[in-house]
Amino acid sequence: MxxxxxxxxxxxxxxxxxxxxxxxxxxxxxxxxxxxxxxxxREPEEILSEERAKFPCVKIKQSGFCPFEGNCRFSHLTPEWERELLEKIEAKKLAAKAAEDQAANRPEPNLADWLDKRKKKDNASSTSEGADPSGGSAALQHMQFSLPPELQNIPDLPPSMIPPTGDCFAETAEWGL
Ligand SMILES: [Zn+2]
Ligand SMILES: [Zn+2]
The missing domain is CATH 3.30.160 (Double Stranded RNA Binding Domain)
Structure with missing residues (x-):
């Protein structure tokens, strides 16, 4: 084969x-x-305006059947089909409107809000234990670091384990100098 x-x-x-x-x-x-x-x-609007622009098909009107079917140059638009198309168009409009409303209700991104949120986050993390790795040197200066309780009674801790003081962050190196 x-x-x-x-x-x-x-x-x-x-x-x-x-x-x-x-x-x-x-x-x-x-x-x-x-x-x-x-x-x-195809879009329902397109079909509707195209069908409305054509003369009605006599064969469809008389017998409900036309041998040319979708290829007929006359309109096969029936009241039911027209209603169906109008409903589709209406549904499309409603969906577009809903999407538009949703977009309108979404708050615009705002720098002041973002900074405010970050400040609150920084404050929250500086009152809790540990450093916030995203905080700048200014934020670090105001942070209090302390050893976890299980390490507090150990003498001669290596320097890398000793909690930093705010002064450590007072001077920041400037790149390229
Ligand atoms: Zn084929
Ligand atoms: Zn026809």
Whole structure:
């Protein structure tokens, strides 16, 4: 069995050669199914205005059936379809409005608020034990360091374990000097 060409739109396969492909891709059924596939991704406003711009299809009006289906150059818009499209448009508007409201209610990022928050965080960490690694030297100067209770009675602690005093941070080296 040779290679086969599978058409997603038509859910159909056939022996793959240029003649078959050409015949299939230019066929009425393929064209209709392809258009039908893409029509589901079209915006309801677009469909509605396009259908409204066309003359109503007499065949659909008389019998409810038209052999041209989606390819008919006359409008197949029924009251039900029109209502469905209008509902979709309305739902889209509501969703857009809700997203807009949500964006409007979100507070703008504000530098003063951020600095205020950081200050509170610094204050909180300086009253608790330990250093805040994100604090600057000014903040470190006001911090109190103390040994954990289990180390307090050990004599001759190595210097690296002795709690720093605020003075340690008074002078900061300036890069490049
Ligand atoms: Zn096809
Ligand atoms: Zn028609």
């Amino acid at each position: 040779g290679k086969r060409y599978y058409c997603d739109y038509c859910d159909k396969s056939f022996a793959d050669n240029s003649e078959n492909r050409k015949k299939h891709l230019n066929g009425v059924v393929h064209d209709r199914l392809r258009k039908l596939h893409y029509s589901q991704f």
